[in-house]
Amino acid sequence: MSTAPVADQHRLLEVQALDTRAAQLAHRRTNHPARQALTEVSARLADVENAVVTSQTARNDLRRELAKAEQDVAQVRDRAARDQARLDSGTASVKDVQALTAELESLARRQGDLEDVELEVMERLEAHETALAGLTSARDELLAEQQRAQAELDAALAEIDREASTVTSDRAARADGLDAGLVTLYERLRAQLGGLAVAPLRGRRCEGCRLELNAGDVQRISAAPPEQVVRCEECGRILVRGADAAS
Structure with missing residues (x-):
């Protein structure tokens, strides 16, 4: 077994506490509720933005459809106006008058049909623009909510x-000058044991795995010199003796 100054062993507990706190802060940073809230509102915003784009495309199609319907009506009106002007001029023959009269009746029916189409498209466009306005309003509200969620997350992460910066500074100060062999063992065990490499021995219990040591292990540890680095037979962590007295 390796050895290290007793003070270094006790100081290693402080380093462990700071490393544990740093890990907790990192986990909190990744899993902060404000991050989840931002993710959720961003997802809702993306859905609404897609709906807005789809609705805008449909609106533009309806506007083109309305423009075509208006053009069709205008063409029929122009044709009827020309026919009516020829009829009113008094220069048309009887045969032409009959043909013009029949065509005007046909154009009137055609104009009525086209105006019905135009009206139906206008009504659909109006309803669609109302729906689009609602989607746009919802998008704007979600944008504002997203900005609030982002600000809340930024403030939480800054804190x-x-x-974390304070913990890092404190950790560097507490680790400075520690026995090199003890630090090497500590870092290796941290990687192997989920971040917790050293724990106090209180009575017969290892505070790392929370298990009671058997009498033989306790006797062996008690007989070991204070400078000797001892480890839990159950979990393999470094055990620091006399931590309660030191604290």
Whole structure:
């Protein structure tokens, strides 16, 4: 077994506490509720934005359809106006008058049909523009909500980052000058044991795995010199003796 100054072993507990806090802050940063809220509102916003784009495309199609209907009506009106002007001029023959009269009746029916189409398209366009206005309003509200959620997340992350910076500074100060072999063992165990590499021994219990050591292990540990680095037979973590007295 390796050895390290007793003070270094106790200080390693402080380093562990700071590393644990840093890991908690990192987890909190990744899983902060404000991040989830932002993700949810962004997803809703994306859905509404897609609906707005689809609705705008449909509106533009309806506008083109209305323009075509208006053009068709205008062409029939122009044709009827020309026929009426020839009829009113008094220069047309009897045969032409009959033909013009028949055509005017046909054009009147055609104009009525086209105006019905025009009216139907106008009504659909009006209803669609009303729906589009509602979608646009919903999008604007979600944009504002997204901005609020982003601001809330930014503020939360800034606070976490400030605390994390303090923890990092404190950790560097506490780790400075620690026994190199002890640090190497600590870092190796941290990687192997989910981040918790050292724990106090309180009575017969390892505070790392929370298990009671058997009498033989307790006797062996108690007999070991204070500088000797001992480990839990159950979980393999470094055990620091006398942590309660030191604190």
